[in-house]
Amino acid sequence: MTATLVKAWKAGRAELEAAGVDQPVIDSRLLLEAAADVSRLDIITDPHREVSETQAATYNEFLARRARREPVSHILGRKGFWKILLRVTPDVLTPRPDTEVIVDEVLKAFPEAMAFNMLDLGVGSGAILLAVLAERPAAKGLGVDVSSEALAVARENAANLDLDGRVALLRGDWTSGLADASFDVVVSNPPYIATEEIETLDPEVRDHEPRLALDGGADGLDAYRTLAPEILRVLKVGGLFAVEIGHTQSKAVEALFRDAGAAQVRTIKDLSDRDRVVVGVRNPLETGV
Structure with missing residues (x-):
């Protein structure tokens, strides 16, 4: 037939x-x-x-x-995110609609013609950074990742989108080696799954996503303990940060950033009405900067 x-x-x-x-x-x-x-x-x-x-x-x-249970993104080697199409491999997290909340918050904070400098910590495929730069032609960005394989994917995506002239990619450990007060906006989608919960995840995630991008330690908060003070260190005074969280982690992550000196800290919900992104600013009243 x-x-x-x-x-x-x-x-x-x-x-x-x-x-x-x-x-x-x-x-x-x-x-x-x-x-x-x-x-x-x-x-x-x-x-x-x-x-x-x-x-x-x-x-x-x-x-x-x-x-x-191999993800469609791995079978096809690509995934749409925001308004761009990205190459995806098993070396990077598959971009998800929930993460678009970060993109939306950054775009609302920076008008189209404004020049600004953006940092994406744990850049992976480049999804967040490239989605923002594609809509903000005066902006430039730096993506940092500990995985050289992930950086290779991000580099290819930047080139495919003709954004490689405005993007730098660096292999490193979060903010190590970056200067104080260097960026207008810092974003991150760090690993936030508690170690013992990883085996309970769907096979598409558990068996096919990079463990390095999932495992957030015993309580899922290890990355935020490092990131909160470091993000505020590299942010310019009054600069914006936005980090993705697990939907039960809002209070804990907000507290870490407030304790580190952040101001205007709040949580944004995703389209499923779950807590998804913690945002805030480096306190403009700080002195000694």
């Missing part, structure tokens, strides 16, 4: 449903689009278009990998 787009999609959805995949309809469609070189519109408006044997074989391979 000749395979068509709609038959392939339905069969793929059933296979992923049986495997317990969370979003079988969306995932099977994304994999079909890639395997058959079609768009979502093609599937809707031309559902009886034939799928070649080669395309069907590729699609079946993709489905088998997804059924083993």
Whole structure:
């Protein structure tokens, strides 16, 4: 029997449903689009278009990998984030919509024509930094990561987006070696999963995401204990910070930043109405800067 787009999609959805995949309809469609070189519109408006044997074989391979709970982003090697498309590999966290809260906060704080200097700690694929710079042509940024493999991905993404002229990427341990009061805005999506909780995560995360980007220590807060005073050190007076958190960590992370001297500390919720990002400023009343 000749395979068509709609038959392939339905069969793929059933296979992923049986495997317990969370979003079988969306995932099977994304994999079909890639395997058959079609768009979502093609599937809707031309559902009886034939799928070649080669395309069907590729699609079946993709489905088998997804059924083993490999993330779609790893199968396709790409992931959309904010308004940009990023290359993604197992060496970096797959960008998630929750993290777009940070991008939104930075863009609201800095008008389009304003020049500013941004730091992204634990830059990974470059998602946050590149999404902001893509919309703020006068801005420049530095991304720091301890993983040379992650930096290679970020470097490729910057080049693909024609942003490499405004981005510097540095292998390092958080803010080590960076000067005081150097940045107008500092962002980070650090590891915040408690060590003992990692084995309870979905297989897509537990088995395929870099452990270095997940493990936040015994209580998930290790990175913030380091970052709170260091972020305030490298921020300019009055500068903005925004860090992603686990949805139960708002009070603890806010307290760490307040204790380090931050002002206007508050938590922003994500689209699921969960606490997601702690923001604040370096106190403009500080002296001795």
